[in-house]
Amino acid sequence: MAFVTTIVSGYSLSVEYKNGVVSIKNNKALINLLKNESSAPLQAAAVIKAEYKKRIGRNLDISTGSFGVEILGHVYPDRIRNAIKLLPLSVLIENAMANFLKPTEVIDCGEPGKYGDRFFLDFLYSTASSLIID
Secondary structure, eight states: OOOEEEEETTEEEEEEEETTEEEEEOSHHHHHHHHHOTTHHHHHHHHHHHHHHHHHSSOOSSOHHHHHHHHHHHHOHHHHHHHHTTSTTHHHHHHHTTTTSSOOSEEEEEOTTTOTTHHHHHHHHHHHHHHHOO
């Protein structure tokens, strides 16, 4: 399967839909969406999950919040890093997520078992979402 256009709040995101994984190009459209809409990470996650269900025929087993944190983490890693510093055991969490906290050209978002950082992303969303997502 190839990247296709998925519209989120008027922005054309490039997304590839595969079984258990979606990949999002970290490009100008995604950056502008995140810059201009405070709820954009959650909106993008919800729209992409709905499109995934249409294309793959089942729900993507990633919470919308965790998915939104993952998108932000690859576009704006310092925002996630700053939120982690406010949590107990912040050094352990930051070390465990070192590979995640880097900008990437393509953001791969996978279900548990297909993506190693899913547990930490779920944890971050459940404990620090107000620090990460406006």
